[in-house]
Amino acid sequence: MFRNYILMAWRSAHRDLSGFLINIIGLVVGFTIFTLTFSFAHYMGNFESGFSKVDRIYTVNRALAPGHPSGRLRRFHSFTGTVDGLRDRAPEIELAGRVITATVAYEKDGLYLPLEIRAVDMDTLDIFDVELIRGSREAFAGKVDVALLSERETAFHFGAENPIGKTFNIDNRRSVTVVGVYKDLAMNSHLMTNPGNRSAFDFLVPIDFYARLSGRSVKNNWRSTQGSLVNYVVAKDGVDIALLEQRLSEQLRANMSAEGQKYFSGLWARPITDVQVAGFEVEGVSIILLVRLIGSLILGIAILNAISLASARMINRTREIGLRRVFGSGRLNLAVQFITENTLFAFIALTVSFLASFDLFQALQELSGFDMHFGNMIDAQLIIMLVLTAFGVGLASSIYPILLFSGLLKNVSISRTLTLARTAGGLRKTLVAAxxxxxxxxxxxxxxxxxxxxxxxxxTLQIESDRMVAITGMSPSGMGQTVAETVRKLPGVASVSRNALPPFHVAGSFTFFNIQGVTDNLRVQLIDIDSQYFDQLGVDMLAGRAFSDDRDADYLTAEEASINSLPHNYIINETAMRLLGFTDPGRIIGRSFMVNTGGEAPISSARTIIGVVPDIRLGLPTEALMPAFYLQRETYLTALTVVYGAGTVIDLPALNHAWQTIDPTAKVRVRPVSEMADVxxxxxxxxxxxxxxxxxxxxxxxxxxxxxxxxxxxxxxxxxxxxxxxxxxxxxxxxxxxxxxxxxxxxxxxxxxxxxxxxxxxxxxxxxxxxxxxxxxxxxxxxxxxxxxxxxxxxxxxxxxxxxxxxxxxxxxx
Structure with a gap:
């Protein structure tokens, strides 16, 4: 019997080949996009699932006191000493550890190459189930100049050779010895900052090594925070987040000075499962939800097409169905025939779409930037969903013809069948409208x-980015000036600007100004530049002048910049000009304002406006334009923007050589501005x-x-x-x-x-x-x-x- 149903379905498709192909192609496209989008969303939605304690892991973050001028009271990251002594103070906490991300240089064959390291506590290894396959934890615990490598990192540096006992020369100052190798962590984790990048969570060193290498105080430090540091805790079973945050805030009040506590209301906990989910949100819209919605919409259109076409095809089959009823076919036989046909077509489309997904998966991987494996994205739940969807398509496509012909038990005339088929168009119109x-x-x-x-x-900034290169990360100890002088002598270089914010760079320095007689707690962007900066960007002054190397107040040395009472000259943008109460750029030139940045002992100093420039957006297109104050401080001019002449080929090796001859261990990065613009x-x-x-x-x-x-x-x-x-x-x-x-x-x-x-x-x-x-x-x-x-x-x-x-x-x- 089933064989006859299949044969009749094939004959039906052959008689109406164009309608059959349109139906199948539509379902193939719908199922393919549905499979890709839902598998991608499944992969993204299961971030952190590889950790055994995932439901109890939290990041620790600081909460600002109410009334803080920034308006955003919950801040990510917390103090470097947050976890020290935390387990003794809070018995509800099972584990507490840190992860600090840093870029260093290691020596290989006389060259210094960049290397991302993660400084961790011993508890961090237990928090994230770091499992050693070589070496021992004891060799890492309590030591300083030691390292643990992932399998991936080990293969990169040593191939199949045993790495235990091998050493790395870090920054030409300290050496670390490899004492263990651990299994690679799953790629769908926030720890893999750049999924697919070799150095994500692959090179671990003790916190004490980082402290000595960087010269920074880390343990028991409640005076500073770092954007590269994340504190983690694991709550014991049954501990809710409210109690956890209460214990964390007690830790802050017990360790921070009374003056410091004025600015912070406590610490708050963020479930680790929310870390990457927030990364999948754009302006509050969940990318995971959006991806699923897109897949569902496209499959929904394909299903509506299938239902609509299935109902319309009945017009050409009414004589066939009427004759079959005359010769004894029952309503059940016809219903099974319709369901078999449409379900078979749906499963043909599902099979083809699943095969097509393998070919399209590489494109999805390149588009997303994640190192994903198709097998890891397809699970039993998704397969069951797809199979049930295919059955649903078959049933939904069959409901209309089944209902259309269900009244033929009492009247089997062919004319009655034709009349029903031609007049029942409401469903088709509804489907088209949907x-x-x-x-x-x-x-x-x-x-x-x-x-x-x-x-x-x-x-955004309209510049010839293909002729520009940014050199960032230079130390503030005079390195920038020396490198700039060397680069200016290179063939093809048209101009060099020292600054703190190259085009399309997302970093920036912000502060709060109290301007006497104008405003308090004005959040402004401070941008350090030299006299060549605006010329390179093609920005003309609306009024006033640019900085000059011959005027003392235009340029502050490191010593002068540390003295807050010294007068400064500023160039401001239009937004800052309006906030200062002016609408005409010419009228604010030469005006001086008494400014202080607050603090325990605020010192006021005169800031004179010497120029006004248009509002320019230097970073992301969505960045809100802020009041910008441009100044020139030697300490902050840690980047160069190099412009090559028209028709000249950019010589990246020569630019790299310019800084490496001065300090080969520096964390300097040379990037074409066109690449930064693409990012x-x-x-x-x-x-x-x-x-x-x-x-x-x-x-x-x-x-x-x-x-x-x-x-x-x-x-x-x-x-x-x-x-x-x-x-x-x-x-x-x-x-x-x-x-x-x-x-x-x-x-x-x-x-x-x-x-x-x-x-x-x-x-x-x-x-x-x-x-x-x-x-x-x-x-x-x-x-x-x-x-x-x-x-x-x-x-x-x-x-x-x-x-x-x-x-x-x-x-x-x-």
């Missing part, structure tokens, strides 16, 4: 995102491409479904057209009537999808940007034009053929 409501919303969203991103990109701007361009691809896919699938559906429905209109022509209807009138009938669901979809998309983007997307576009008529008109042109273009061919039907031929056939 499809195009989604398509309309996506097109509108695509246009808005494109316009908003284009608006942001147009506000800053690339995600927004990538976002545009991804949204464009998604929109094209959904639009194509909806158009293909509408095209096939129109073919079936147009055939059913031939009799009506013939009768209307006999009664005098013109071709133009018939075309107008059919276009309206066929596109009425599309118009309904626009009326539903466009307002919903407009409301969502207006309230949830556009408001996230400090500089935003106006959702006016442009995206609305663009959406209407695209949807209507696509719908009319898709349906017109079949409508034209139906409208030109000859009455004699149509009525004779009937």
């Amino acid at each position: 499809q195009f409501a989604v398509v309309t919303a996506l097109i509108f969203g695509f246009i808005v995102v494109q316009l908003q991103n284009q608006h942001l990109l147009s506000r 800053a701007i690339g995600p927004y361009r990538q976002q545009q491409i991804i949204l464009f691809v998604i929109t094209v896919i959904t639009l194509t699938m909806a158009a293909a479904g509408l095209y096939a559906l129109t073919a079936y429905l147009a055939a059913s209109k031939r009799l009506e057209v013939g009768i209307r022509k006999v009664h005098g209807a013109t071709l133009t009138r018939i075309l107008q009537l059919l276009m309206w009938q066929f596109n009425k669901p599309v118009m309904l979809a626009i009326a539903l999808g466009l307002p919903l998309a407009f409301l969502f983007l207006q309230t949830q997307y556009i408001t996230r940007f400090s500089e935003r576009i106006d959702l006016g008529l442009v995206p609305v008109i663009g959406t209407l034009t695209l949807v209507l042109v696509m719908a009319w273009g898709t349906t017109f061919f079949h409508i034209w053929r139906a409208a030109r039907a000859r009455p004699a031929m149509v009525l004779h056939a009937e």
Whole structure:
């Protein structure tokens, strides 16, 4: 019996090959994207799952006192001495440890190469289940100049050779000896800062080694925090987060001075599972949820297509079904036949899509930047979901024809069957409206995102980045000046600027100013630059002058910068000018303001404005423009921006040689500014491409479904057209009537999808940007034009053929 069902399904597909192929291709695309998006979301959503204590691991962070001028009271990271003595004070805490990330240089064959290390406590090894396969923990515990390497790091440095006892010369100052090798950690962990990068959590040294190498106080230090340090605790079973935070705050109050406690209300705990999830959020929108939503929407459109086409195909099979009923086929037989056919088609599409996913997975890996393995992303739960979805597609595609023909038990006439098939079009119209409501919303969203991103990109710095190189990380002890003099002599170099913020660099220095008579607690960005900086960027002064090397107040040595009472000269941007109460750049030039930065013993000094420049965004496109104060302090000029002449090839080896001859162990990085621009701007361009691809896919699938559906429905209109022509209807009138009938669901979809998309983007997307576009008529008109042109273009061919039907031929056939 089942064999007969399969045979009849094959014959049905062969008779209507075009409809069958459109249905299968749509389902293949839907299942493929659904598989890729849900497997990716599954991988991202299971970050940290490889740790046995994952449900009890927390990061420890500081909470600022209410009323702090920054307004953001919860800050990530905490003090370097947070975990010292914590277990003795808080019996609810099982483990407490630190991880400090640092970049050092190690010697190999006379060269110094960069190396990322992680400084850890012994408890850190237990927190993250570090399992040694060579060496011993005892050789690491309580020692200083020792290291543990992952399997991956060991293979990179030593191949198959035993690394135990091998040494590394670090920064030409200290040597560490390898005392153990541990199993690689899972890639889907926040510890693997750059998944796929060899040096993520692969080279471990004791906290004491880092303290001695850097000269910084770490243990029991409650005076400083580090962005590269994370404190972790493991709570004992049954301890809730409220009690944990109470114990952590007690630790702060017991160790911090009374003066320091004025600025902090306590410490707060963050579940480790939230660390990477926050990294998968853009402006509060969960990327994981968004990825799942995209996959579901595209599969949903494919399913709607399948249901719509399955119901429409019944028009061409009504005679077959009527004859089968005449010859004794029961309702159950027909129902099983419909379910078998559509489920078989769904599983064919699922199989093809699963095979296609393997080929497309490499592209997904490159797009995401994560070192993922397809086998790790597909689990039993996802496979069961896909299989059940395929069954659901088969059942959903069969419900309409089953219901359509369920009334034939009492009346088995072929004419009754034809009448039911031709008049029951409500479901098909509903499906078309649902499809195009989604398509309309996506097109509108695509246009808005494109316009908003284009608006942001147009506000970024417009420079010839392919001619520029940034050299960062130089020590403030005069190294920058020496390297700058060497670089200026290199062939092809047009100019060199010393600064603290190269173009498209995301770092920056912020402080709070109390300006007498103007404002208190003004958060400003301090940017140290030299006299060449604005010339390199092509920024003209709105008023005043640039810095000059001949004026004492324009340039502060390290000693002078440490004396707060000395007068400084500043260049400010337009935003800072307005906050100081001026609208005309010319009127603020030469004005002096008494400024202090607060503290226990604030010292006021005169700051004179010598120039005003336009607002420029130097970093990410989404960065809000801040009041910027430009100054020139020797201590902070730790970067160079090098501009090569037009047509000159950038010589990166020569630039590297320039700093290596001065200090080969320095943590200097030489990067083309074009590469930095790609990092800053690339995600927004990538976002545009991804949204464009998604929109094209959904639009194509909806158009293909509408095209096939129109073919079936147009055939059913031939009799009506013939009768209307006999009664005098013109071709133009018939075309107008059919276009309206066929596109009425599309118009309904626009009326539903466009307002919903407009409301969502207006309230949830556009408001996230400090500089935003106006959702006016442009995206609305663009959406209407695209949807209507696509719908009319898709349906017109079949409508034209139906409208030109000859009455004699149509009525004779009937």
